[in-house]
Amino acid sequence: MSYGKYFNKGQKVFIKRIFVDEERPALDTITGYAMHSQPMQLDLALPYGSDAADSYPFEPGMKFEVLTDHQGMGLRLIASFAERISGKDVRLQFEGNLEFISRRIYRRVDVNAWVGIERAKGNLADMRALWNENLNKIKSGISAADLTEFKKNLINLAGGGMRLPLQAPVEMAELILIYLSIGDKKGIICILAEAVWVGSEQDGIQQIGLRFLNTLEEDQDRIDTVVKSLLERLGKTGD
DSSP: OOOGGGOOTTOEEEEEEOOOTTSOOEEEEEEEEEEEEETTEEEEEOSSOTTHHHHSOOOTTOEEEEEEEETTEEEEEEEEEEEEOSSSEEEEEEOSOOEEEOOOOOOOEEEEEEEEEEEOSSOHHHHHHHHHHHHHHHHHTOOHHHHOOOEEEEEEEETTEEEEEEESOOOTTOEEEEEEEOSSSSOOEEEEEEEEEEOOOBTTEEEEEEEEEEEEHHHHHHHHHHHHHHHHHHTOOOO
């Protein structure tokens, strides 16, 4: 079967790394844009700078779940990494059968929360390394005050992303490290996220939409649990 017909040039694609059992369970995703498709291969351009393909630890045969939308439906395929085509382009080899799926819809809530922010000062590899470094600091018991500066912000929070205000200018696909206190007394959550939409500037501030790229699955579940609890208190369904 030809899978390439489901991908048009410029189509946004999410690839989620598939971990083997002994590896740490974590959400590890990146965004790509379809550049060229063949029956069993897909070339993706990564939006994180000219060295994005070199900044992610691709290895031959590394497995990914490929997620995109096609005619209003979610589409999922399994693919493996084939090769780097350039500094920002990669080729994937399709392996599994295509599935049409209903995308998981995370419930959302507006909430005042303590948030710490570090904006990209390096490439994708640098920000991934910083995320890992700070996970280890949190695990070691570092205090929130020693980790970063927190400010209270009105955010819109969900298990897969959030909206928050940031100092302008913000660029699409900008990488941002988020430190989040959600009030469940289980410690600080550290997330690597990317800007997927950017609002207009008002008084030097832009509202931005973030999609989570890297976070521990248990932390993502914590966020989802807190959001559901807040919605129930408000008497809302979250739809």
